[in-house]
Amino acid sequence: MVKTKGALTIVDLQNDFMPGGALGVIEGDDVVPVANRYIEMFRAAGLPIYATRDWHPAETKHFQQYGGVWPPHCVQNTPGAQFHPDLKLPPETIIVSKGMDPTQDSYSCFDAHEADGTAMAESLRRRGVGHLYIGGLATDYCVRSSVLSAVQEGFEVTVLLDACRGVNLRPHDSEKAIEDMVRAGAKILTIERMLE
Numbered sequence: 342m343v344k345t346k347g348a349l350t351i352v353d354l355q356n357d358f359m360p361g362g363a364l365g366v367i368e369g370d371d372v373v374p375v376a377n378r379y380i381e382m383f384r385a386a387g388l389p390i391y392a393t394r395d396w397h398p399a400e401t402k403h404f405q406q407y408g409g410v411w412p413p414h415c416v417q418n419t420p421g422a423q424f425h426p427d428l429k430l431p432p433e434t435i436i437v438s439k440g441m442d443p444t445q446d447s448y449s450c451f452d453a454h455e456a457d458g459t460a461m462a463e464s465l466r467r468r469g470v471g472h473l474y475i476g477g478l479a480t481d482y483c484v485r486s487s488v489l490s491a492v493q494e495g496f497e498v499t500v501l502l503d504a505c506r507g508v509n510l511r512p513h514d515s516e517k518a519i520e521d522m523v524r525a526g527a528k529i530l531t532i533e534r535m536l537e
Contacts, residue, residue: 345471352477357421396438448486472497476504481514
């Protein structure tokens with residue numbers, strides 16, 4: 342059996358999603374050191390590392406004052422949109438941005454593009470990637486949406502459970518999101534199990 346080439350995808354570890362940020366996720370900063378361990382492992386293996394970011398315009402239907410669900414967050418070129426300062430992204434990290442279209446919510450990393458406009462799916466396929474390992478924020482929104490999109494696009498997917506935290510607008514949203522992802526065909530993994 343041919344082993345599929347993997348890539349790490351770190352979802353939205355940005356200041357505004359950290360505790361005290363504009364849309365802070367409880368314990369969101371606990372994910373950063375775990376993400377750094379995964380980054381080290383994938384870098385040592387010579388595998389691609391992707392980091393997604395919300396990169397919203399100041400006016401977007403995503404925000405409450407324009408009809409959306411969320412307070413303003415991760416507005417382009419603001420401190421809140423920057424990656425967490427302790428996140429150790431190597432220079433070769435592929436940064437993909439989403440949420441730039443003011444008419445779309447764009448939760449999935451498959452809505453994201455490289456700086457030159459290359460869509461995420463095309464970027465992965467160009468690099469021969471067939472298996473995504475996904476962690477980040479938030480379990481019940483951008484991680485869930487990214488995982489479900491990846492499965493739909495034909496990728497194998499593993500959710501890095503210890504590198505995820507949820508918003509939980511409603512109780513148990515994150516648990517339900519994990520069930521949805523597993524039902525869709527995603528596997529679940531933690532760093533301890535990966536090291537075994």
